[in-house]
Amino acid sequence: PTPRPPLKLTVLHTNDHHGRFWPNADGEYGMAARKTLIDRLRAEVKASGGEVLLLDGGDVNTGVPESDLQDAEPDLQAMNRIGYDAMAVGNHEFDKSPAVLAKQRSWLKFPMLSANIYKDGQRLFEPYRIFERAGYKIAVMGLTTDDTQKMVLPDNIRGITFTKPAAEAAKLVPELRAKAVMVIATTHMGHYTDGQAGVNAAGDVEMARAVKGLDLVVGGHSQNPVCMLGENKRNDAYVPGSPCAPDRQNGAWIVQAHEWGKYVGRADFVIDGPKIELVRYELLPVNMKKRAPDGKKVPAGETIAEDAEMKAYLQPFQANGQARLAVPVGATDGVLDGDRERVRKQPTTLGTLIARAMMDKTGADLALINSGGVRDSLPAGQISYRDVLKVQPFGNTVAIVQMKGAELLTYLKAAAKMTPGSGAFPQTAGVRLVIEAGELKDARIGNQAIDPLRDYRLALTNFTATGGDGYPKLNTHPGYVDSGFNDADVLRAYIAKRSPLKVADYEPGDAVTRR
Ligand code: ATP
Ligand code: ZN
Known part of the structure; x- marks a missing residue:
């Protein structure tokens, strides 16, 4: 056969977009600037005789009310316009109902890929796609963290199974190696340094070590730049605009571009016969700022103008979202604490407030919520509907x-x-608990020990009631009633009724004693 000229392939990548179609107040990220940058990179690569593949590591959904309220339509349509070739299916793609996911898939002009999600013995998504570039075939397969099974609303994944990604990769890689010159996995599994996933399901590093034959892993989920200081040492203090060396495990490069479209990752490969060489890697900041020595925020790289057409396309979505969200709800004399660092470890004021709002609405004796459902704090001062939706x-x-x-x-x-x-x-209200080394020692409602023979009414969300986060299932209990009330609306109504809130009223005090 006549020798082919080497292929210059530039893989561009993003991940964990989480609803950030619009830039933040500092003008950082946003899909209009991302469009400008990617258009320019495409032109540059083309001029040098190269080809581009644009991939995303999943979790486009959830995180910004303006996007959430519109089922991430601005985000997904903008991805079409930017010309994405494929994305991995992230766990947050299951935050909405199966009907919404189906609608989102119908919008897309590129595939959502995942090889390890099954329903009725069939894969729910395309496992891989083969792309042709200058006569070369490049295989891209998708994989999704098997933690999704326990992270999302059980109703949204009824009948769906998440198998171990590495096991699917082991099956597919030989098949793809036979079909293509390069095998890429676009994954939503997380990068855990040296494969130390802790309580999480195994991530990219573990998979690359277990499965020979992957050339590149475009990752997501752990939401960090994968920039290495040395072998199995990740730079967790990465400064935007500085050089970035991707991870390498068992012959596979592993990349991740932090989150929210803060960066576009750029990996330039030269494919020459069986040889695949990474000749350049960069994380290009999208109008990200960094702290100057004097503490001021300064641009971390060149300023990227927003693409006018994209901006005009996104503007009505932003305006519509804002109009629906700017509504004032009430006020508080201080911050109601829902910070992830604390709310997942101890009772907090916001945990107490949410649980009380649920009791108030339902007339329950007590309420319980999973702290993972508390996604932000409520700010001191005015509280808007947006603030409430950020929390729930x-x-x-x-x-x-x-x-x-x-x-x-x-x-x-x-x-x-x-x-x-x-x-x-758990975050609770209406009940006092004494817990010793994870064992419940005492539980009181209204100062009385719980009477085993009496009836009690417990308020909770359908998430925990249906077994979310590993809670015992209560939705099949004969005493179960789903009120149908939206959790954020319940909180909103309570805040409106009690405003101005006094933070001191929601101090958990001795609600839970742990020893
Ligand atoms: P990713 O890194 O993909 O963004 P994540 O960071 O959101 O995932 P976590 O922040 O740990 O991962 O979120 C998972 C947790 O979110 C679950 O353990 C659960 O507590 C909570 N959660 C997910 N869906 C719901 C829901 N519908 N209702 C309440 N809590 C939820
Ligand atoms: Zn994720």
């Missing part, structure tokens, strides 16, 4: 279960065991 973006419903004290005690025992630091960790 999932659109859960509030449910109530009437049950005997004995059953309630069993449930609270399970709640007491949830690991501090995990999203399962």
